[in-house]
Amino acid sequence: MQKNDWINFKEGVRDGMPIAIGYLAVSFTLGIAAKNAGITAFQATLMSLLNSTSAGEFAAISVIAAGASYVEVAIMQFVINLRYMLMSCALSQKIDKRYSFIHRLIMGGGITDEIFGISIGRSGKLSPYYTYGAMAVAVPAWALGTCLGVIMGNVLPVKLVSALSLALYAMFIAIIIPPATSNKILAFLIPVSMLVSYAFSVLPVVSSISSGTRIIILTVVIAGVAAVLFPVEDEEEDHKAKED
Amino acid sequence: MAHNIYIYILVMAAVTYLIRVLPLTLIKQDIRNKTIRSFLYYVPYVTLSVMTFPAIIYATSNVYAAWGGFIVAIIMACRKKSLPQVALAACVVVFLMELILA
Numbered sequence: 263m264q265k266n267d268w269i270n271f272k273e274g275v276r277d278g279m280p281i282a283i284g285y286l287a288v289s290f291t292l293g294i295a296a297k298n299a300g301i302t303a304f305q306a307t308l309m310s311l312l313n314s315t316s317a318g319e320f321a322a323i324s325v326i327a328a329g330a331s332y333v334e335v336a337i338m339q340f341v342i343n344l345r346y347m348l349m350s351c352a353l354s355q356k357i358d359k360r361y362s363f364i365h366r367l368i369m370g371g372g373i374t375d376e377i378f379g380i381s382i383g384r385s386g387k388l389s390p391y392y393t394y395g396a397m398a399v400a401v402p403a404w405a406l407g408t409c410l411g412v413i414m415g416n417v418l419p420v421k422l423v424s425a426l427s428l429a430l431y432a433m434f435i436a437i438i439i440p441p442a443t444s445n446k447i448l449a450f451l452i453p454v455s456m457l458v459s460y461a462f463s464v465l466p467v468v469s470s471i472s473s474g475t476r477i478i479i480l481t482v483v484i485a486g487v488a489a490v491l492f493p494v495e496d497e498e499e500d501h502k503a504k505e506d
Numbered sequence: 507m508a509h510n511i512y513i514y515i516l517v518m519a520a521v522t523y524l525i526r527v528l529p530l531t532l533i534k535q536d537i538r539n540k541t542i543r544s545f546l547y548y549v550p551y552v553t554l555s556v557m558t559f560p561a562i563i564y565a566t567s568n569v570y571a572a573w574g575g576f577i578v579a580i581i582m583a584c585r586k587k588s589l590p591q592v593a594l595a596a597c598v599v600v601f602l603m604e605l606i607l608a
Contacts, residue, residue, distance in 0.1 A: 276590075277589055277590075279590060280589055280590045280593040280594070283593075284593065301511065305511050305512070305515065308512075308515055309515045309518070312515060312516075312518070312519035313515075313518050313519055313522050315522055318518065318522060319518075322514070322518055326509070326511065326514050329509065330509075331509075332509065332513060332514065332517050335514055335517055335518060336517050336518075336521050339517075339518050339521040339522055340521050340525065343521070343522050343525050343526075344525060345553060346522070346525045346526045347525050347526075347528070347529055348549050348553065349526075349549070349550070349553070350525070350526055350527065350528065350529035350530040351529040351530075351533060351546055351549075352546045352547075352549050352550055353530055354529055354530050354532075354533035354534070355533075355536065355537060355543070355546055357530070359534075363531065366527070366530045366531045367527060367531060369530065370523070370526045370527030370530040370531065371523055371526060371527065373526040373530075375553075375554070375557060378550070379550065379554055380589065382550045383550075420567065421567075421601060421604050421605065421608075422601070424566040424567045424568075424571075424600065424601075424604060425566065425571075425575075425597045425598075425600040425601035425604065426597055427565045427566055428562065428565050428566055428572060428575045428576075428596050428597055428600045429593045429594075429596065429597050430565075431557075431558050431561065431562035431565060431576070431579070431596075432575065432579040432592050432593040432595075432596035432597070433589055433592070433593050434554040434555075434557060434558045435558060435576075435579040435580055435583050435592060435596075436579065436582070436583045436587070436588070436589045436592035436593065437550075437554060437589070438550075438551050438554050438555060438558075438583075439580060439583035439584055440583055440584075440586045441551075442551075443584055443586070448551055451548065451551060451552065451555075452551060452555045453555075455551070455552045455555035455556050456555050456556070456558065456559035456560075457559075458556075459555065459556040459559055459560065460559055460560045463560050473561070476556070477553060477556050477557055480552070480556045481549060481552050481553040481556060484548075484552045484556075485545050485548035485549045485551075485552045485553075486545055488544070488545075488548045488552070489541050489542070489544035489545035489547075489548055490541060492544070493540050493541060493544045494540075494543060494544040494547045494548075
């Protein structure tokens, strides 16, 4: 590990801390759900350690409790987590090409909504060590929170858990809003995406689509339309204002 | 439970890992096509926006407190505060508002 790698790692740890705190709160509630489904602390912790996917695990716990088949669980994970594939595509363009194949294998395992968010938000090329730093604090926190949720159940004050659950979303906002202050297309695209997402969650018929599927469909459609209407000229211009 | 919980966990982990790793390992060169590049550039912004709203409103036990946290986070982010600052401010606002509104 070179000096640069170490600096990147430390920055990843720093930016991963709020993610870890948010994960503790969310996975705590996941642990409570696991306990109610008859899953032990060890099993739940193992699940979180190997998966680190909130929506996927919440959904899995409910169908496992109902005795679903392995194939059903596999298909469900595929659909719910398909958005990671889009994120993985985006990261393939962002990663510093000097790093070898093995780094892609390790880094890929750490793609969660939040770790992806801060990784893609780095300026310039991405060092895998930055992502490792975030993974090093966030993934154990996710597993620990799950474990504590099973063991301690409802010991933590509800108000504290409730407030901490907002941390993850506040982080998403901290990632997407700053570049939008100097880019008119993003400043337009972000509220539009939110409004369409809201519409899809309340309108008849489409509101029956699961949130995982909704995220995939809306991402592909909205980003696709934006790509055709507002092609990005050059990588260097990513964060500059585009005058139309 | 008729099924083995450990097999469930392994099936989940295998599927999720493959989804995460395949594009990252298979796409090695720079994508030259401008539309695809633009698409990938917009993906994170759209996907994080869609994930944030409306879910953020239902994340806490009080809808108004969630709105408070949401608005404070946007204001802080517009002023380019760091990620931990934005997250902390939003959580504090939610916590205080839930105390007051309860």
